[in-house]
Amino acid sequence: MPELPEVEVVVKGLRKALIGSKILEFKIINKNLRYSVPFEMEQLYIKKNIKHVIRRGKYGIILLDGNKHIVFHLGMTGKFKISSLNNTSLKHDHISIKLNNGAFLTYNDVRKFGYFEIINSPIDISNFKKLGIEPSFLEYFENDLYKKIKVKKKTIKSILLDQNFIAGIGNIYASEILFDAKIYPFKKGNRISKSSFKRILVSTKKILNKAILKGGVTIKDYQNITGDLGYFQISLKVYGREGLACLKCKNLIIKSQSGGRSTYYCNICQKN
């Protein structure tokens, strides 16, 4: 589900709701997420103050007093809810955190691809999970990244999905970025020209920033922190528009399937 913009929106929501409050109870309702939720979490975070919430790639980190912090990944369907009631009986609620301001923070995840883990200070954020460059810093790494891409035989689409290359791009925005940059998604990395590559980096920043400003994309499962479903729906230009007219040239948008993943593109506009 959530790519960088959606995680950023969630993290901003968590900052508003959590910073300055204290954890009174950390309850694991169901530990069976992608990885087993560490049982120590139930004791570890009691009476800790929440100092900050940060994002790296598609990961969120809740920073607490002391040197033990919370890492989360939303997988495909993970979401947080803030409520004044301890309504943890809802289906697919897996973790419930009681705060000293009377609120409950609940983690809900239908498909259970998300997970939680403990991280110790000091946190090396630039090497966190060996993730690639944050999109907001791309311009400083253009030459580095171009050197790397020049030896890759993978398609540019799958390179963009590689979290250790650039962090945070997922399947929706990969299609959107390549449409914006006018790049054929199945072009191999080693055949991308320098000027094409520059356009990809510019489009990456542009598309992701725009998505953050609009509050992220909502197709089915994504919810922001307040639980409002998709009240800011960003407009997608190619993703999900199979058979519809390209917004630039009226040619029909193509959907291509491989490895259980869809790629949408215009074969007139995306020839570079």
Add this chain to the structure above:
DNA sequence: CGAAAAACCTGGCAGC
């Protein structure tokens, strides 16, 4: 070795 496909899990929806 790198690249492609399968696996993890659940729900929604189209088609019969």
Add this chain to the structure above:
DNA sequence: TGCTGCCAGGTTTTTC
């Protein structure tokens, strides 16, 4: 109404 098969925004593991 009910069953089957396919699809879904992520990432790791397995296979080629």
